[in-house]
Amino acid sequence: xxxxxxxxxxxxxxxxxxxxxxxxxxxxxxxxxxxxxxxxxxxxxxxxxxxxxxxxxxxxxxxxxxxxxxxxxxxxxxxxxxxxxxxxxxxxxxxxxxxxxxxxxxxxxxxxxxxxxxxxxxxxxxxxxxxxxxxxxxxxxxxxxxxxxxxxxxxxxxxxxxxxxxxxxxxxxxxxxxxxxxxxxxxxxxxxxxxxxxxxxxxxxxxxxxxxxxxxxxx
Numbered sequence: 001x002x003x004x005x006x007x008x009x010x011x012x013x014x015x016x017x018x019x020x021x022x023x024x025x026x027x028x029x030x031x032x033x034x035x036x037x038x039x040x041x042x043x044x045x046x047x048x049x050x051x052x053x054x055x056x057x058x059x060x061x062x063x064x065x066x067x068x069x070x071x072x073x074x075x076x077x078x079x080x081x082x083x084x085x086x087x088x089x090x091x092x093x094x095x096x097x098x099x100x101x102x103x104x105x106x107x108x109x110x111x112x113x114x115x116x117x118x119x120x121x122x123x124x125x126x127x128x129x130x131x132x133x134x135x136x137x138x139x140x141x142x143x144x145x146x147x148x149x150x151x152x153x154x155x156x157x158x159x160x161x162x163x164x165x166x167x168x169x170x171x172x173x174x175x176x177x178x179x180x181x182x183x184x185x186x187x188x189x190x191x192x193x194x195x196x197x198x199x200x201x202x203x204x205x206x207x208x209x210x211x212x213x214x215x216x217x218x219x
Contacts, residue, residue: 007174008118011126011144013137015160019152020179022051025127028148032123033089041081041121043092043114045140046129047101050094058082058093065095070109077116090121105139114143131164138167146174153180 012028014021025042033040044052047067053060064080069092082091117124126144129136141147147168151161165173 007145008122009114009124009126009144010146010148010174011128011137011140012148012150012177013128013131013164013168014150014152015130015132015156015164017049017130017133019130019150019156020177021130021150022046022055022127024148024150024177024179025125026052026055029089029123029125030087033087036088038088038123039090039121040088041090041092041117041124043117043124043126044094045105045110045126045136047094047104048129048134048136052091052127053093056084056091058091060093061096063093065093066113067095067104069095069113070104070107073109077113077120101136102139105136110140111143131167132160141169141172144172146172148175148177149173150177150179153178 012021012025029040029042032038042052043066044050045066046052050060050065052058053063053065063082064075066080069075069077069080077092080092080095082093083089084091114124114126126140128140131137131149149161149164149168161176
């Protein structure tokens with residue numbers, strides 16, 4: 001990974017769905033949040049197929065999220081932030097919007113909300129939509145400092161990796177995460193959408209076990 005100074009807002013993406021970008025985002029966030037001196041925020045910008053809230057067991061249907069903040073110019077970032085106590089980590093879920101995703105992510109409100117996040121948090125991790133099947137991730141590029149590209153071993157075709165690298169701003173691509181999960185591909189994408197499966201209990205990582213509601217932790 002190339003060393004780059006002054007990285008404040010870091011986006012995590014992948015060439016296609018199912019490459020492990022969301023798990024990578026949460027694992028990086030969980031590791032950083034163990035430092036008592038870092039205030040870490042994760043924002044789910046994958047509005048078409050949000051998964052941050054589901055991975056963490058949050059009651060997303062009753063929470064405000066990014067889509068709600070974009071739609072309401074009077075709303076502040078704090079209105080959608082979920083604090084994952086006792087961890088030094090906070091999350092903004094995707095929200096409840098079911099259409100108009102391109103228009104939402106193309107809104108200048110994204111820039112405003114990320115500027116607000118910069119003022120309140122030391123590190124902001126943005127879980128983006130997959131890069132190639134949709135234009136959404138490219139809209140977010142203007143507002144972030146850098147990208148991590150997640151590639152799945154034995155799954156992501158080299159052609160897609162090359163295309164993804166070509167699409168991203170070379171100055172903002174700071175590294176590629178080689179995800180070793182070689183389970184059978186669980187998703188596919190097409191012209192109008194993409195799909196991927198959620199993990200089962202047997203595949204829970206340490207942060208999922210820690211924040212799972214069955215463990216009686218509260219946020």
